[in-house]
Amino acid sequence: MELPIDRIRLSQTAKNQLTQLKRNTKIDQWNILCRWAFCRSLAEPSIPSPVPIPADSNVELTWRVFGSEMSDILLIALKQRCHNDGLGTDKETLATQFRLHLHRGIGYLAGDPNIKKIEHLIALACTTGPKT
DSSP: OOOSOSEEEOOHHHHHHHHHHHHHHOOOOHHHHHHHHHHHHHHSSSOOOOOOOOOOSSOEEEHHHHHGGGHHHHHHHHHHHHHHTTOOOSHHHHHHHHHHHHHHHHHHHHHOTTOOSHHHHHHHHHHOSOOO
């Protein structure tokens, strides 16, 4: 499967937010927290605002490191979300939407005062999602 992005460099703001999340949750790997953040953003029904995101930190991940064993599933989820939002699924659109979702999700998780430990992330995952 063609990857939408080879590498992503996070913004300094996102790095600072992830550092806070690492401290709170005791999850010490950037890629795990980034997967949580990406999925958190995908669960939000609105399209992320198309804001410029600087790549001004020293934290950089490859797609394969970000996604790990779930990289193909996360790519399919990204493509489906872009399709559902009426956006294209070309490489540039996927890369842009990935960056927007990732950074929005990091902001959501870091800004949630209820996330103080890993159990709170799990509880969030159990309550977030499509309403039936």
